[in-house]
Amino acid sequence: xxxxxxxxxxxxxxxxxxxxxxxxxxxxxxxxxxxxxxxxxxxxxxxxxxxxxxxxxxxxxxxxxxxxxxxxxxxxxxxxxxxxxxxxxxxxxxxxxxxxxxxxxxxxxxxxxxxxxxxxxxxxxxxxxxxxxxxxxxxxxxxxxxxxxxxxxxxxxxxxxxxxxxxxxxxxxxxxxxxxxxxxxxxxxxxxxxxxxxxxxxxxxxxxxxxxxxxxxxxxxxxxxxxxxxxxxxxxxxxxxxxxxxxxxxxxxxxxxxxxxxxxxxxxxxxxxxxxxxxxxxxxxxxxxxxxxxxxxxxxxxxxxxxxxxxxxxxxxxxxxxxxxxxxxxxxxxxxxxxxxxxxxxxxxxxxxxxxxxxxxxxxxxxxxxxxxxxxxxxxxxxxxxxxxxxxxxxxxxxxxxxxxxxxx
Amino acid sequence: xxxxxxxxxxxxxxxxxxxxxxxxxxxxxxxxxxxxxxxxxxxxxxxxxxxxxxxxxxxxxxxxxxxxxxxxxxxxxxxxxxxxxxxxxxxxxxxxxxxxxxxxxxxxxxxxxxxxxxxxxxxxxxxxxxxxxxxxxxxxxxxxxxxxxxxxxxxxxxxxxxxxxxxxxxxxxxxxxxxxxxxxxxxxxxxxxxxxxxxxxxxxxxxxxxxxxxxxxxxxxxxxxxxxxxxxxxxxxxxxxxxxxxxxxxxxxxxxxxxxxxxxxxxxxxxxxxxxxxxxxxxxxxxxxxxxxxxxxxxxxxxxxxxxxxxxxxxxxxxxxxxxxxxxxxxxxxxxxxxxxxxxxxxxxxxxxxxxxxxxxxxxxxxxxxxxxxxxxxxxxxxxxxxxxxxxxxxxxxxxxxxxxxxxxxxxxxxxxxxxxxxxxxxxxxxxxxxxxxxxxx
Numbered sequence: 001x002x003x004x005x006x007x008x009x010x011x012x013x014x015x016x017x018x019x020x021x022x023x024x025x026x027x028x029x030x031x032x033x034x035x036x037x038x039x040x041x042x043x044x045x046x047x048x049x050x051x052x053x054x055x056x057x058x059x060x061x062x063x064x065x066x067x068x069x070x071x072x073x074x075x076x077x078x079x080x081x082x083x084x085x086x087x088x089x090x091x092x093x094x095x096x097x098x099x100x101x102x103x104x105x106x107x108x109x110x111x112x113x114x115x116x117x118x119x120x121x122x123x124x125x126x127x128x129x130x131x132x133x134x135x136x137x138x139x140x141x142x143x144x145x146x147x148x149x150x151x152x153x154x155x156x157x158x159x160x161x162x163x164x165x166x167x168x169x170x171x172x173x174x175x176x177x178x179x180x181x182x183x184x185x186x187x188x189x190x191x192x193x194x195x196x197x198x199x200x201x202x203x204x205x206x207x208x209x210x211x212x213x214x215x216x217x218x219x220x221x222x223x224x225x226x227x228x229x230x231x232x233x234x235x236x237x238x239x240x241x242x243x244x245x246x247x248x249x250x251x252x253x254x255x256x257x258x259x260x261x262x263x264x265x266x267x268x269x270x271x272x273x274x275x276x277x278x279x280x281x282x283x284x285x286x287x288x289x290x291x292x293x294x295x296x297x298x299x300x301x302x303x304x305x306x307x308x309x310x311x312x313x314x315x316x317x318x319x320x321x322x323x324x325x326x327x328x329x330x331x332x333x334x335x336x337x338x339x340x341x342x343x344x345x346x347x348x349x350x351x352x353x354x355x356x357x358x359x360x361x362x363x364x365x366x367x368x369x370x371x372x373x374x375x376x377x378x379x380x381x382x383x384x385x386x387x388x389x390x391x392x393x394x395x396x397x398x399x400x401x402x403x404x405x406x407x408x409x
Numbered sequence: 410x411x412x413x414x415x416x417x418x419x420x421x422x423x424x425x426x427x428x429x430x431x432x433x434x435x436x437x438x439x440x441x442x443x444x445x446x447x448x449x450x451x452x453x454x455x456x457x458x459x460x461x462x463x464x465x466x467x468x469x470x471x472x473x474x475x476x477x478x479x480x481x482x483x484x485x486x487x488x489x490x491x492x493x494x495x496x497x498x499x500x501x502x503x504x505x506x507x508x509x510x511x512x513x514x515x516x517x518x519x520x521x522x523x524x525x526x527x528x529x530x531x532x533x534x535x536x537x538x539x540x541x542x543x544x545x546x547x548x549x550x551x552x553x554x555x556x557x558x559x560x561x562x563x564x565x566x567x568x569x570x571x572x573x574x575x576x577x578x579x580x581x582x583x584x585x586x587x588x589x590x591x592x593x594x595x596x597x598x599x600x601x602x603x604x605x606x607x608x609x610x611x612x613x614x615x616x617x618x619x620x621x622x623x624x625x626x627x628x629x630x631x632x633x634x635x636x637x638x639x640x641x642x643x644x645x646x647x648x649x650x651x652x653x654x655x656x657x658x659x660x661x662x663x664x665x666x667x668x669x670x671x672x673x674x675x676x677x678x679x680x681x682x683x684x685x686x687x688x689x690x691x692x693x694x695x696x697x698x699x700x701x702x703x704x705x706x707x708x709x710x711x712x713x714x715x716x717x718x719x720x721x722x723x724x725x726x727x728x729x730x731x732x733x734x735x736x737x738x739x740x741x742x743x744x745x746x747x748x749x750x751x752x753x754x755x756x757x758x759x760x761x762x763x764x765x766x767x768x769x770x771x772x773x774x775x776x777x778x779x780x781x782x783x784x785x786x787x788x789x790x791x792x793x794x795x796x797x798x799x800x801x802x803x804x805x806x807x808x809x810x811x812x813x814x815x816x817x818x819x820x821x822x823x824x825x826x827x828x829x830x831x832x833x834x835x836x837x838x839x840x841x842x843x844x845x846x847x848x849x850x851x
Contacts, residue, residue: 303438308438308440311438311440312440312441312442315440315442316442316444316445316446317446318446319442319445319446320445320446320447320448320450321445321446321447322447322484322574323447323828324805324826324827324828324830325574325575325576325805326575326576326760327574327575335437347540347541347542360575360576361575363575364573364574364575364576365575367538367541367573367575370540370541371515371538371540371541372442372445374540374541375513375515375540378510393438394438396436396437396438397437397438397439397440398437398438398439398440399439399440399441399442400439400440400441400442401442401445402441402442402443403443403445404443405443405444406443406444406445406447
């Protein structure tokens, strides 16, 4: 019998041991705690929890009421409520606040419920705190101005032509007048014809467009500075110290998330998918044959759309197209090499191909393309603004200049 | 699972290390640009250097005309000289391009002028492509009498224009037109010739009779025109140099008008009205007029294609005035204009690719261009009255007559780029109409 007892005891002990140390209970505990927490907390703090919930329901009014209420408390509470109702639109931004101040809220939320506030509101803004209101009122006036300022609309309609003339001339006509002085007296009556006006529009368009590209590239600039390590003896000494120790680890992290990120974000969850991607990219790189390891620089991830656009815009704002010439029918492709500063090496821009037009037109088209590249590399800063860690991606550039759309304009 | 997760994550992080370091040369970055800017090219034109004391004034004048020619195209903008970083004091092939890049000069014209003791003017110039840091074409030297200083300047500007734009030049050319004086009810019309920019006006006829539609010969030495000196329109030819004129040898007393030379410079096409029906005729040297059209409608304003194989003209055979193209020897015409309104006075471009015309639609007049098959019609101008386009020798600019409304309305000459830009008045002393551009002078 005892042997059976021992066996049974040992078996149970083993079972218990496995159960305890094998992780069964541990695993089970993981889910339950979440449930337990919810249920346990409920009673005491339930009130507090539920009221914040009410807060969001009335959220528009509640959050705004907080700041004034804390300062002035009861007497001015109603007054302070006035702003929220009018300023219902902005308060939506403050959903975070209810969590932070659950205690003070409950008392004030009922105040907010008082719908009688609106009539009192008009008086409130004047008396109430100057500091908080100025910020809130400023957005409000805009919507209100329209209804209140009923008189203004009629003048707008009647005097519309005058207004438009005064606004538009500021940016655009100034340049036009310079080029076409005598056209103006006759142009106004001709405004109906498409072509004269069409032809003049382009002058204003390019000026506004070039600016944006600055943004995408700037953040990368900082990255460049850090990672400009070995190849450059010339550049500033400041950036160099940092990069040298870290060059290798830094690029790793960006490459891992970015390469899969572009294809499928979901892959980040499944580790195996990411590993496969990494392996695949490694295989691709091996197949592509790393021909020029001379500099041993990181190719970096491919240029983002923004970075490509920045380069495109930088060049196009210097590409002056003579739409009336035969050269405007030539599609020309030029190639050049950039150094790390984004400057054309040796100012050498070569023609790769040209389609359409005669020899003379092709030469002219190439000349205009070359001028665009060489001129714009020195606009603003020295060299095109490109991310340094991706140097290998933009070291060699081929730009195709296609004036077809310009010609049709 | 967690350790496995860690392991794989570690492997994932470790993998790219090597390739990231070793990878290079992913191929050229390819970009396509379809949007550029349309703006005048900034060029620097330092006042030409006077190499002899007497050349000081000529240098100033020549520089000004060169600059006016180039900026007048609307394709160039002259950079003010006070913006120059270093003054140009001598005529050398060496140029410090950085100084010119800094002021964004894309072209630099350096010139020198000298006057010999016998009054002979010599102009030298070099054109530099600043951003390519090289000379564009070779330096050139031109000489002539001081009387022809404007032509020297035009030739310099022609060279610059041609080298930068890659197009044929047109500054050294003349325009024949009808000069108008006096009130509208007693307008005195005379045939006159001027430089393309309005300078050097020279009258060819007196004001005894009404004159119309002058046309330069392809060689630029003769002009065909229509005169009413006999009371009804007849075609005459006048030699610009000698100002001697002869009526076109057309038998009969029929009305003849709207003449134009063929590219050979000897054959002439014109309209002839017989029994109230106007048709197009051709007169070859030594021959008699051949009738090219035979419709009961009005056919007029013929113009040859540059190769001399086809003729474009206007006709109202469809009920409204439209443009037609037919073989130069006559034959079935093909209608090319189909838009609303009426089309007239077609002129074939010297390039051969476009036809300029006058269009009248909804009470307004336009100068426009279309392909020779009638496609891609574009209207370049619009006003109370625009008419009679004529092409610059390089087919780039169109000059025409613009007349203002009212009793005090006057006609004037205007020019416009075929892109529709750079519309401007051509300066003439008094009213002017019916311009016809000469070919480029020798």
